[in-house]
Amino acid sequence: MDTFGVSRTVLREALRTLTSKGLIESRPRVGTRVRPKHAWNLLDVDVLDWYSRVAEPMAFALKLQEMREMIEPYAAGLAAASHTGDTFNALAAAHASMVGARNVDEWVRADLQFHLSVLTACSNELLIPLGTLIERTLEAQLRLNAKRADVFNASLAEHTAVFEAIRDRDAPAAREAMAGLLGVTRGRIEG
Structure with a gap:
């Protein structure tokens, strides 16, 4: 006291x-x-945020990446199979923002919305809160990856492949495209 x-x-x-x-x-x-x-309850937004600030940065980034690799490809497949007009429109808006991004900050905001929109579009109410849980730590990871790339929007083609597969309701292609995108992300983290 x-x-x-x-x-x-x-x-x-x-x-x-x-x-x-x-x-x-x-x-x-x-x-x-x-x-x-x-x-510790690392599935608490505050605890995860606090932990991310004191954990060894590379180790934490790889743990977050492992979690994303387990969840996001499957969520992309679900999004392709079950998106609604509203959830697809949100994803399309995020993708359009990525295409139009003029700097790192705009790109990171759009990239974050893209990944959160994929989780929302999968129509699984148990997966949607994961976006809220990891939002702050994911934003930091996306910013780091954008800065490590040759140009901030270097992964636009991979995001577009995910977007198009979801749009076309091609679940296997959406899973594969998201896995490919996350592979690029892992390469930047480890590189």
């Missing part, structure tokens, strides 16, 4: 929040302890 200049009430609330996020545990006569990292 002295270190941060806060009241006992603020301290209790902070400890309650950290407990609910799985970071600490508090027991009578034992005290408050930090839980081991494997017990």
Whole structure:
């Protein structure tokens, strides 16, 4: 309380929040302890954001990439099979923004919307929140990848292949195109 200049009430609330996020545990006569990292709830937006700021950057980028490689190709296939007019229009708008991007910032915003729109278009309400979960960390990864490329929009052709396969309702092609796009991303992370 002295270190941060806060009241006992603020301290209790902070400890309650950290407990609910799985970071600490508090027991009578034992005290408050930090839980081991494997017990943390990394599927909490705040915890994931905090962790991404202190984790070794390359290791974290590869872990996020592994998760994307497991989920996004399948989500693209689902999007191809089940997108609605509204969800496809959102994807088309994101793709158009990517095509029209004039700088890294515009590209990254459009790229992020593109990937979030793919998750929304898959019409699986359990996958859609993953976009919200990883949005901040994904944005940072997309920005880094755009800066590592020769030109910020170097992966436009790969995104267009995903977009066209979803538009054409070709689920196998959408899965393959997304896997190819993520392969390019992995190459930039590792390169």
